[in-house]
Amino acid sequence: MNGVTYITRDGDCLDNICWRHYGRSSDMVEMVLEANHGLAELGAIYKENIEIFLPEVIEKPIAQNVINIWD
Template sequence: MLYYRSKAGDTVDRIVWLHYGRQNDRIVETVLEANPRLADYGPELPDGIRIALPEIPDEQDTASVRLWG
């Protein structure tokens, strides 16, 4: 697991975008789950918060479902 040290004004969304390059697949929620009480700081984080960034698998190809032949 990697860690990130917040800078004043950072948001979890921005940190996720910078680190993972995407925000889909519930990545923001996964980061919040890995960091209990992080959401207590509100939308903008203060300087110096240590944030765990869990490993997230690369985007998975989603299989298409064909409803009609």
């Protein structure tokens, strides 16, 4: 699995880490928690020097139903 390792600073929280890295936290927090077993047990605010793996996001194409008024 491709991605990067983030080393926490004192007071970091996962939603802010995801926001800074991915540009959003929606769905990303859950994905990062799945990739880092035991991270949820550390609480919401982290101490420094915790390694968190941030997996690469592969965007799936969004299927769009285009309705053409001429069809």
